[in-house]
Amino acid sequence: MAVGVEEEFHTVDLETHRLLPRADSLLQQLPAERFGAELQRSVVETNSRPFLRLLDLAEDLAALRRGVVASAEPLGLGIVAAGTVPVVDLDALKVTPDARYENMLEEYQALAREQLICGAQVHVDVGDRELAVAVAQRLTPRIPVLLALSASSPYWLGTDTGYASYRTLLWSRWPTAGPMGRFATADEYDALIADLVRSGVISDPGMIYFDVRPSAHLPTVELRLCDACPRVEDVVLLAGLFRAMVIEELDAIDAGRPCEPPRPELARSLTWRAARAGLAGELVDPDARTPVPAPVYVRRVVDALRPTLERTGDWELVSELTDAALTGGGSAARQRAAFAGGGFDGVMDLLLAKTRAHTDWAPAVGPVRPRVEVMLRGYDASADEAVVFDGTARGPYGLVLNALERLGPDGLHEREKLRDEVQRGLGMTFHVDGEKERLFPVDVIPRVIAARDWTWLQDGLVQRVRGLEAFLRDAYGEREAVRAGIVPAWALDEAPGSRADGALVPTGTVRCAVAGIDLVRDGAGRWSVLEDNLRVPSGIGYALANRWLSARVLPELMRAQPTAGPARAISVLRAALAGDAALVTVGESDAAFFEHRLLADEMDIPLVTPDQLRVDDTGVHANGHRVDVLYRRIDEDELYGACPDLLASVQRGSVRLANAPGNGIGDDKALYAFVPDLIRYYLGEEPILPNVPTYLCRDPDQRERVLEEIADLVVKPVDGYGGAGVLIGPDATAAEREEARERIRAEPARWIAQDTVRLSTHPTFHDGRLSPRVVDLRAFVTQAPDAAPEVVPIALTRVAPEGSRVVNSSRGGGSKDTWLVL
Template sequence: MQERPESVAVGVEEEFHLVDLRTRRLVPRADAVLERLQAERFSTELQRSVVETNSRPFVSLADLAEDLAALRRGVVEQAEGAGLGAVAAGTVPIVDMEALDVTPDPRYENMLEEYQLLAREQLICGTQVHVEVPDRDLAVRVAHRVAPWTPVLLALSASSPFWLGEDSGYASARTLLWSRWPTTGPPPRVESAQEYDDLIADLIRTGVITDPGMIYYDLRPSSHLPTLELRIPDSCPRVEDVTLLAGLFRALVVAALQDLEEGRPPIRSRSELVRAQTWRAAREGLEGELVDPVGGRPFAAALVVHRLLDRLRPVLEENGDWDLVAELAHASLERGSSAARQRAAFAAGGLEEVVDLLVAETRMHTESGPEKPRTRVMEMLRGYDSSADEAIVFDRTARRPYGLVLTAFDRLGPEGVAAREDRRDEVQRGLGMFFRTGDAEDRLFPFDLFPRIVAGQDWGAVSTGLAQRARALEAFLDDAYGDREIVKDGVVSAALIDSSPGMRPEGRLVVPGVVRCAVTGTDLVRTSAGRWYVLEDNLRVPSGIGYAMANRWLAARVLPELVRAAPTSSPRRAVAVLREALTHQSRALALVSEGPADAAFYEHRLLASELGVPLVVPGDLRVDARHRVFAGDVPVEVLYRRIEEADLFAAVPGLRDALAEGTLTLANAPGNGLADDKALYSYVPDFISYYLDETPILDNVPTFLCREPDRLAEVLDRLAELVVKPVDGYGGRGVVIGPDASPAELAEVRALITADPAAWIAQETIELSTHPTFAGGRLEPRAVDLRAFVCMGAETEVVPLALTRVAEAGSRIVNSSRGGGSKDTWLLS
């Protein structure tokens, strides 16, 4: 199955000219701009008059646009500090060739010697868009499927009408200049990465190019990353147009992947025709005609753009990009091309007016508005590593929608935040909000004041995927303890089910029609690109709803001015969802706990109180001769179980009989640990396909079953790269993160895996996103995950409240039992 659109990340490289703000001439001053910018995000190009920026890859176009704006902000601010202007356009109109030079680099100097005029006149800037493709074989096949549409993308970006002080007569003179290099134009029609690499090797052998980096086709697969790169667009003065190009190109790539998967033929278009259509797009931009690749006939450019939008609409809607991309496309068509705006400026005031327009448009949307950086919060963020952060952009400004939070922290300052922490501790002690780890004394449940915000687009997709996953797991458990149709159909082996540590004979006692997974807790992680993965499922005794409620109430008492502005639902709604799931068959409900010795007893007390039901321990329960269950003299028909089933059955004689007779329902049902099994976790996407006949919405982390000999060998070989877990582990117990482990820890876990391979799985190491956490008077990035909840009763409903867990400094393990803390979490609709 190919990657789904929502899981495909896109990144952008932009090139910027530098001009003297007084003379408006192109100047070789890149060094003056780059010396105070991060080397990994900003770099030189062939000409010393050009600065290149590199965005992070993102799943969300809005996140990408923020990153692009911040990168532009960095170039603009440093340029203006040196008396320069930054221009994002294919060319600039005022050039003194004698004053320019190539960047002092051996490779660039060799290019100047070898290519002479081409290198000297490489005074052009482009936009490169990179889209993830699963492998290079697919990338080269996708390239020639997408190629017929690249002239349309060129027209949308056309921004280079002037060349060496004159109107070239073209909307994109850059395209003409660029096409003089020997390896430009439409990509070659090849069917494999090997065929493509052989072609490059032949080109190098001719001496025409010296290395693979000189392959400049309009589309090219990366030599070292699973991406396809679009190279045809001019640099765009407006960041909105770059975002539009990224959205359209990603959709074209995803649509091509889907066509390949489903065996649909590509558009019949020869490379000679694509080259001709590219020339026409460079000549006329958006103001003339473009060739519709489907029929091969010219139409008004706006009509061809609209046809492309219509063609891509299903993919854009599936990805959640339709509204944004359609809006950006309509706005771009209404504005017209940059080339047309430049010509209008020239008519009004000459070439200087053109440069001023380009400088102004490049600067647009990069200014730090009043909701952006402030003095005290910037001080708290000094040295902040935002390379994987959800809330902070690399220049220490706020990502949407964190402006509100940074404003609040700025008003408080470090001393004010520390004072609120004192207030937090006082409130927690008053509430008895403790958590016990191991044999240690009770400690205050670690709570960070900086809230986490899950954007509506993210939460919409995640919550739909959570409900889908819960339904599939419910169906699997019912089948695994019943007729085992999934085994008969060869999807899962009986041996894998029967050998699971979570398999319990009591699971067969659940009467038909009873929901097994009344409450599901699913742990998710988010990568720096914004991709969500399910880390594990918790269906035995999932905890956390109570702490998520308490976090909101705690935040409301400590930061009332911030929580009042939070655009998210009240915890009362979560209580209502939980109550409906637990009582949809009977109102005679009680919550059973181990009691004060349980690490999460605070949560048990809180939930019983909010639900308005008795809180009992096993010793309070009795079963009469008719298999009815009582807590004292109060009848109980549903037990919300917050205790291990083995302990409960051992402590209450007759409870198994009550379960089998149907006089008692346990929520969650005994035997649910089967679905918590880390080995069976890898089959959940298959459960979704088998039981629901649906495509999985949420991805699993790539997982290896050590019980399989080939996988075992790979795991042992890559132990230092992977995360290994016992199949029956929970709370972070037994987890070893290879990149963070010592040689002794790796040797120990190697011996354990070798001794009992079936007891272990391994997973690829996922770069968890980070989130600002206040510590020692400053904000620092900490790894986070998200525990979200689904309740199943008469309906399946995702709880509108989730628990963000926060790792300790330098750790990737977020579990509370391993020292992790938590945050208030705002789920936006």
């Protein structure tokens, strides 16, 4: 569940510490998609990307602060993150010259003139507007503790107000501020907003200022109650706690627990007490209706959220940030201590310093944030895994960007020459029908998968292959899933990969010795399964070769990176074959023959073509050697055509095919839509890895939706591979979309559609610059007889050509080495 943040900042004169209406000067230098204006010209707003990981969010927030501070200081401006600043001159400040804001000034007078306040707003994606409305109203009694954690506005118009968050009292004067009421449906909520607009009390839905509200245009829940925080880690803490609260309320809705919000009078009193006390006084326990010292209550809330925070992987970080937030009594207490030592100038010095000091804060990453200035100029990092929008390194990419900075474009060109030399020595080539053989495209810049991601992915990959193996056995056995209504009969009977010989495999045989699971990641860090490859998945050999290339091309980085080596990957693959084995290939005419030869050499098994197989009463022989297993990198028909007696040996159990015949039934794009339900049915577990939402065009209702929304969808043939026949709606012309509609209408059962995922990008070196290219990840899972599935500790990142979302080699795609952090 992704979380994002909007932060508001005051612009002040660095010398006088007074607010200055200079936000427009800053915004001219900053990207409009990440920075914006607010009602008052002395306020700048920043907008983070949504992220799953709080560490990623922290990096983005720190980069946004760096951006606004770097633009402000040459103009003599300072940036302050706090609910209010101590001294303002109301007559000297103006609203932003915008028709909406000028109308608000005319209509609301003093409310608008005195809107010299800044907040931190947290957005959590719940995926559905009905859920957003349902969750928002349930959160009312839970969020005052978040206000207490953020409280940073004790001073207003030159006086100590006695409140930790006086901003809350200023904000509450708006007619639509405060706790959200009860609504049965989103339509009822929208009807209220329409009534408020029609009444003239507000001019548009954006003026709904409830403490928590559903977004006006996205399926998100927004927390709007909190002060801006001088320390970015406090904002990250708010985001982590609020998301956990949202998740708990979603769970409550799923469990059918009723919503029992407090009476409005109590709800407002909870907020008032938090604004008054902050972290230095007492808060009110909404259940017991009793006062509790703020630090005690905060820890009680955090501890109660621990199971949910552990589910999201946030517990350790949130626990650490909570300890830090409670130290010193919060921002309001620190400001009062600064005032005692230096008056309002002391307060402003503190706020400026705290806001600026935390522009480089990112836990577990360290203070060094390398950037590659020249090669990243104009780089679009809006969905990037490695680069923050300001060109600094994200997550584990500090070492990589440091190396790129040292090498520069000329150095990378030299490393590319070395790469090509090594590839030629390896014979690392590839060809597409009608083309000459060429070096397989490999980018020199590696992709890094963080340890936390890889650990989670491994669990999900093993679970998925266990479920698919159970399905393959059932599909060619008793078909219990069909009888139970989990999957329709047509999904088996009409699947292009279904084969009669699949039923000849002896009971208990491992059908999927090697699976290739294609994964995609979006800009928020969400991983999904895109496709399952259970027939003859390719790519392990290229992944191994990419690692050898890295070891030669970037040895200084490889020595510093803790990742499994090729030897371990070969060991896992060889163990899955379990016995005397041979690798069967079409031969040099196969586009991936390089990989076949490499794998056979590394596993020290014979590489044979079908005509080199001999079947007799003693078994199957490859080049004169008796074999138990044939690792086939060839279609069934080609294999049987050259060795017609082989199928009888498979049926007798004298030889095992890896993978078993008929596995293509599991590659079917229509069957993919049922995999989560199959996992639940066979394993009794909730799927770890989600599917991309998929629509079956054979279903009339789903087909109509696809035909209507094709511009936003990806359309695929159920039996397609290599990107053939795929239409990406957002990238297609009107004529191409209409052609796709006609194909769907003519043969609806042949097509599925999927939601378009905004795939993550990764830096790729091209023409002396770094270019963001779409990437996916093919991971491999092996199964040996009588052993649990095991993930091969090497993976293949595939890279799309510039301007494309299709990564397949046959469509001009390439690859890069993938470092799986241990």
